[in-house]
Amino acid sequence: MLEIKDLNVFYGAIHAIKGISLSVDEGELVSLIGANGAGKTTTLHAISGLIPSASGSITLDGADLRKTPANKIISMGLSHVPEGRHVFARMTVEENLRMGAYIIRDQKTITKNLDMVYSHFPRLKERRRQLAGTLSGGEQQMLATGRALMTDPKIILMDEPSMGLSPLLVKEIFAIIEELHKSGITILLVEQNAKMALAVADRAYVLETGKISMSGKAAQLAQDDRVRKAYLGA
């Protein structure tokens, strides 16, 4: 579904992404793990068009994403849950979700997608009149994810959903990610928490200083000695 070939991204003179290739098939949950500064977030930003890429190709079901502006990419069926729980703090939960469907004109579709999101996140339904800024960290992460689902996308990119959450909440968030995956949503997950990311994923890629150093079945990678030493603390 999502194909990336030989992608290069520069920040000025800094060569941040050095020719990476990866793919996500329909219905898959693929994790991209790596240390701080490896280029995980940069990769996601390049895919969703928030930053320009220098060369290579990014295609979604054959359509070229590199030539598409960020605000059009979302209507092609790719949603991005940005790092750090970016929600509209001064809007209510429901207004946040409706903003997620900003590109959809048809009210019926919006209502349908809203119900779909509420069925995934019953907690958001309870709090739909509450200002998003007053939600807890975990709930804000749910809201950001729910907002990305409002366009009923083919694939969602999730950037560090565990960031800044307590271990208990991290478990909860990952349970939700697993549940979304089971309901058939295709997910590309970027995580520092390699243990959790490998536990839920079908396949995984390891990113090291802008290059993919390893890839394969998540379960196998979790057993790999190099991965265990570097990322799993064993």
Add this chain to the structure above:
Amino acid sequence: MKNNKTARGYLVNTLVIAAAFILFQMLTGIFGGEGDFKLVLVPSLWQCCYLILLAASLNLVLGFLGQLSLGHCGFMAIGAYTAALISLACERAGVFTDKAGLVYILIIFGCIIAAGLLAAVTGLLVGIPALRLKGDYLAIITLGFGMIIVNVINNLPFCGQDGLSQGSAAASLYKTGLGFGSKAKVTYLWIALVVTIVCLTLMFMFVRSKYGRAIRAIKDDEIAASASGINVSSYKVLTFTYSAFFAGVAGALYACANSSLSTSSFAFTNAGILNSTFVVVMVVLGGMGSLTGSIVAAVIMFFVNYQIANGSWVAALPPLINGIFKYPMLVYAVVLVIVIIFRPRGIFGTYEFSLVRLPEDIKKARARRAAAKAERKEAASHG
């Protein structure tokens, strides 16, 4: 249903203003017709009209979009000079001779619209490069624009001695057909009111539309907005352009209400009431994100400024304090500091005053206050 309510709100507000206008005409008719009272009050109303438009239009950028623009008066200058030059050209071509009649009124409205359009085009040209920047950098570039535009106008040959003097020859605007005298201001007060009401309605419609929701989302969180499929940069430029249009219209009203144009009146700061800093103060005072707040703040600031400049009580103050009032910027700075300490979100915050909703809102505010009181009582009894 919601739309019906909004439409009713527009209608009620407009009707109330129209009724107030008629009442005003009748009262001043009773108290001595074209008497002194009216001649004093009407010019103030004109000033209030263009200040309201100026503040409300800056609020779109500063309050709703959340971008600091310090050159708003530059757009007003463009509007004022455009209106004056077009009406001058019409007068020279002999389209109208005396300041009356249908043709004359049409030309005035034409000037006002043209003023807005040229300001909007300039806003677009400035906005495209400027809005790629954020925060302080955007403030600097808009500040620069405000200063540059003043110099450009000063040096344009047709704005100089041949066209409109740079302020040395007073009353030069009279020749253009704009620059209403006291009597004309009374006669054509309705023009200022109609233009202000129409422009405010357009601004209200904008902030309540899909675009309004998008720019509020951008203010809240740019990354989340772009992740929701909002084209952040084009919405920024759109808002900037829209806002510049109304600043241009305000400029045209200014040209109608004054006897001469001088670019120094549109500077970043000056001793007068009209400068880019002053407009920012009005927006902050009224509440960033409340158009009605801007209206109230513009009137308050006009009144304060009028009192400082003309109030007899100022002259009666001891010389030391009296001296402070010679520098109005000092007073506004203090006002701004007080506002930021005691009411950081401005008088209205993001609340929009509405006659239709007023009873509901009062009820809600009472309920909130009662709840807060009950909470305090409970805390005290536990404490």
